[in-house]
Amino acid sequence: MKPENSWRYLLVGSLLLVLPVLILFQLIRLQTNPQQIKEFKAQGKSLTEINTELVPPRGSIYDRWGNLLAGNQIVYEVAVELPQVKNPTAIALATNLVLGADYSRMLGIASTPPSVNVIHLTLAKNVTQDQVNKLQAMQNEFNQKYGNLKRGAPSLDGLVFVPYLSRIYPEKSLASPIIGFVNATGQGFYGVEEKYNDWLAGKTKTFLWSNDPVEAQRLPDMPEGASLVLTIDQSIQASMEELIDQEVQHTGSKSGVIVVLDPKTGEVMALATTTRMDLNQFWRAGDIYPSGTPFDPAVSETYEPGSVYKVLTMAAALDSGAVTPDTKFLDRGFIEIGGTIIHNWDGGAWGPQDMQGCLQHSLNVCLAWIAKRMGTSTFYSYMQRFGIGHVSGIDLAGEAAGRLKLPGDSDWYEADLGTNAFGQGVSATPLQMAAAVSAVANGGKMMSPHIVRSIISKGYQKDIEPQVLSAPISAETAHTLTEMLARSLETESSDALVPGYRVAGKTGTAEIPTPFGYTSDQTNASFVGWGPVDDPRFVVYIWLEKPQASVWGSIVAAPVFREAVERLVTLLNIPPDNIRHSLLGQ
Amino acid sequence: MNRAGVTLLQEDGMERVERLSQAYSQAPWRKQMQILGLFLLMVVLIALVASIYLNVTGRAGALGRDIQKKQAEMLDDEQRISDMKSKLGILYSAGEMERRARALGFQSIDPEDTMYLAAPGYVERQPVNLAPVYQPQIISAPVLPPQYTESLFVWLQKQFNQVLFPLFKVQP
Numbered sequence: 001m002k003p004e005n006s007w008r009y010l011l012v013g014s015l016l017l018v019l020p021v022l023i024l025f026q027l028i029r030l031q032t033n034p035q036q037i038k039e040f041k042a043q044g045k046s047l048t049e050i051n052t053e054l055v056p057p058r059g060s061i062y063d064r065w066g067n068l069l070a071g072n073q074i075v076y077e078v079a080v081e082l083p084q085v086k087n088p089t090a091i092a093l094a095t096n097l098v099l100g101a102d103y104s105r106m107l108g109i110a111s112t113p114p115s116v117n118v119i120h121l122t123l124a125k126n127v128t129q130d131q132v133n134k135l136q137a138m139q140n141e142f143n144q145k146y147g148n149l150k151r152g153a154p155s156l157d158g159l160v161f162v163p164y165l166s167r168i169y170p171e172k173s174l175a176s177p178i179i180g181f182v183n184a185t186g187q188g189f190y191g192v193e194e195k196y197n198d199w200l201a202g203k204t205k206t207f208l209w210s211n212d213p214v215e216a217q218r219l220p221d222m223p224e225g226a227s228l229v230l231t232i233d234q235s236i237q238a239s240m241e242e243l244i245d246q247e248v249q250h251t252g253s254k255s256g257v258i259v260v261l262d263p264k265t266g267e268v269m270a271l272a273t274t275t276r277m278d279l280n281q282f283w284r285a286g287d288i289y290p291s292g293t294p295f296d297p298a299v300s301e302t303y304e305p306g307s308v309y310k311v312l313t314m315a316a317a318l319d320s321g322a323v324t325p326d327t328k329f330l331d332r333g334f335i336e337i338g339g340t341i342i343h344n345w346d347g348g349a350w351g352p353q354d355m356q357g358c359l360q361h362s363l364n365v366c367l368a369w370i371a372k373r374m375g376t377s378t379f380y381s382y383m384q385r386f387g388i389g390h391v392s393g394i395d396l397a398g399e400a401a402g403r404l405k406l407p408g409d410s411d412w413y414e415a416d417l418g419t420n421a422f423g424q425g426v427s428a429t430p431l432q433m434a435a436a437v438s439a440v441a442n443g444g445k446m447m448s449p450h451i452v453r454s455i456i457s458k459g460y461q462k463d464i465e466p467q468v469l470s471a472p473i474s475a476e477t478a479h480t481l482t483e484m485l486a487r488s489l490e491t492e493s494s495d496a497l498v499p500g501y502r503v504a505g506k507t508g509t510a511e512i513p514t515p516f517g518y519t520s521d522q523t524n525a526s527f528v529g530w531g532p533v534d535d536p537r538f539v540v541y542i543w544l545e546k547p548q549a550s551v552w553g554s555i556v557a558a559p560v561f562r563e564a565v566e567r568l569v570t571l572l573n574i575p576p577d578n579i580r581h582s583l584l585g586q
Numbered sequence: 587m588n589r590a591g592v593t594l595l596q597e598d599g600m601e602r603v604e605r606l607s608q609a610y611s612q613a614p615w616r617k618q619m620q621i622l623g624l625f626l627l628m629v630v631l632i633a634l635v636a637s638i639y640l641n642v643t644g645r646a647g648a649l650g651r652d653i654q655k656k657q658a659e660m661l662d663d664e665q666r667i668s669d670m671k672s673k674l675g676i677l678y679s680a681g682e683m684e685r686r687a688r689a690l691g692f693q694s695i696d697p698e699d700t701m702y703l704a705a706p707g708y709v710e711r712q713p714v715n716l717a718p719v720y721q722p723q724i725i726s727a728p729v730l731p732p733q734y735t736e737s738l739f740v741w742l743q744k745q746f747n748q749v750l751f752p753l754f755k756v757q758p
Contacts, residue, residue: 057664057665057668060671062714062716064713064714065711065713065714066714066716067675067678067679067680068671068672068674068675068678069675071668071671071672071675072665072668072669072671072672073668073669073672073673074665074666074668074669163662163665164665165665165668165669168672168675170672170675170676170678170679171675171679171680171681172679172681174679174680174681212650213646213647213648213649213650213651213653213654214643214646214647214650215650216649216650216651216653216654219657219660224664227716229713229714229716234680235680237680238680238681238684453713454713454715454716456716456717459717459718460717460718460719460720461715461716461717461718461719461720462719462720463719498697499697499698500697500698566696566697569697570695570696570697570700573710575700575702576697576702579702580702583702583704
């Protein structure tokens with residue numbers, strides 16, 4: 001080493017020594033300063049950890065046989081990754097062409113300059129697989145043709161497709177009032193979708209997801225939302241919907257409802273209404289159901305049921321001992337109660353009648369007399385036990401309670417006792433009426449009407465046990481009244497009679513109340529019936545609103561009942577009575 | 587011994603020590619080799635530790651990436667299963683089934699055309715069970731033997747009683 005160069009060696013050596021020492025010093029300083037430790041940790045986490053929200057798949061809805069009524073399908077979010085966008089115009093054109101999206105809006109989004117906070121922007125949601133396939137094909141084609149060309153060439157780079165699950169209803173409009181729908185934000189509306197929204201949606205979980213593969217963590221347990229098995233039968237529901245559509249058109253009615261219940265369990269087998277919607281097009285709900293239109297009139301719309309209500313009045317009278325089937329009544333064609341004169345439906349006097357005759361000829365005067373004979377407290381006590389004026393508690397959203405004015409209410413008058421006896425001045429939903437009458441079909445026990453049969457959650461199925469809602473009348477009364485109603489139909493050769501099957505039932509024709517009183521040219525035609533009489537398997541309630549073919553329930557509603565029963569016995573595999581008895585005897 | 591004689595002796599001793607130390611000291615090149623060897627050993631050790639660390643970290647990272655990939659695949663599969671169930675639902679929908687049945691020549695049956703036969707052992711169609719029926723589980727509390735709960739004093743007392751009790755026990 002030459003002495004004149006020694007200082008150079010010393011300098012280089014010192015630098016080489018000082019630099020690592022400085023680095024070491026800085027490392028120690030950074031790693032021992034609590035404030036900076038906190039800051040750096042936060043910075044590191046922000047880059048490696050993402051606050052992720054896991055949304056479980058919404059639970060499915062099945063009919064009683066496991067047919068899917070509501071499930072989930074893969075749809076896509078079409079978005080742009082802004083730093084990768086080469087040609088916003090091409091993206092806007094492609095999305096306009098394939099998705100029908102507004103060109104200028106798409107161009108605006110795709111042209112957004114990327115920043116630290118804005119990298120990913122959504123162009124469209126709910127995009128189908130077919131549409132995505134088309135866009136991907138265009139993307140590949142552009143890449144192959146113009147991939148190596150400079151900026152400005154047609155390119156769909158930056159266009160990304162993010163799959164997610166969205167609701168689908170394979171049956172489209174079938175049972176739509178029962179099911180309800182889910183909107184774009186995943187919120188359930190109407191029917192079981194609303195009533196069981198929390199169960200179906202499951203619990204959304206938020207957790208910190210680390211990008212660092214060394215810190216790979218187990219995904220939190222994310223059970224999908226509970227699934228529901230409904231009591232309805234897909235085939236019966238479809239058949240009843242077809243029937244009510246056909247009959248509403250045939251009778252010129254404004255609308256119609258058919259309720260089919262199992263009187264022994266309270267299970268709703270079908271609930272058909274004329275206004276339905278394709279649940280996959282939930283955004284059309286506002287057009288199909290304008291303001292004030294109930295989504296499910298069977299549970300949400302109340303009306304004055306008319307003479308079908310006489311079944312409840314007679315049940316109360318027989319059960320309380322106010323009358324027996326043989327009690328005689330001389331019909332003079334009118335009766336005065338509370339200062340109001342009540343007439344029969346035809347204005348005529350029907351002379352001497354027994355109780356079966358009163359039901360058979362649907363005599364308002366006779367039923368008003370029976371209610372008077374029972375007394376106010378007894379009559380209303382029975383009506384409350386039948387659930388009139390209260391919600392039935394069915395597990396569907398938006399159930400209406402109806403109205404039963406009670407003595408003591410400011411708008412109750414003594415005359416109401418007489419009119420209520422034949423279903424005037426009292427309102428109920430078709431489902432309430434069906435549930436109340438099912439007590440007569442089920443030996444006096446009124447089962448709680450319900451639509452969900454089982455809930456499947458966390459891998460287990462929990463069946464909902466049938467529950468007795470009340471026992472308004474005795475089994476003996478129920479049997480007696482069933483026999484009276486069956487004979488009534490047979491004696492008058494009603495259009496409701498079903499060859500081979502013994503059924504019991506009652507027609508109803510109700511005038512519609514208006515601000516100017518009751519109109520007689522427009523009515524609500526109803527029929528309630530059940531069968532087979534010796535072993536009831538179904539209760540069928542028919543309501544035709546404002547039929548044009550005839551105002552009478554016996555003419556327009558009774559044949560609908562017969563047709564409904566003919567379809568039901570086939571779908572439920574119920575043999576004609578004589579064959580059933582002979583098979584049971586074997 | 588005079589002063590000169592002492593000096594000679596001292597010089598002789600020093601020479602001996604020097605010779606001795608020279609005899610036992612290492613050559614400079616050997617020292618340098620030792621330092622170099624130690625340095626290389628440290629480098630090798632550091633490289634070894636670093637390679638083990640990198641290997642373990644690399645494998646953990648690769649496994650982590652696999653796990654993340656599988657998790658993503660699992661979520662994709664769940665979505666696809668849901669999607670396919672719905673596609674199956676469409677194929678089994680009432681309208682579609684009716685259309686296919688009619689295309690195959692089936693037609694709706696009237697009640698009077700139906701023939702009912704007694705079929706021994708026939709079980710009526712039962713509503714669907716899509717999952718095992720839930721049954722509440724009764725979790726029995728674990729029964730611990732007394733050895734796990736009793737104190738040493740209680741145990742000694744028991745042992746003592748077992749020995750003594752028969753002696754004092756009054757037979758009926």
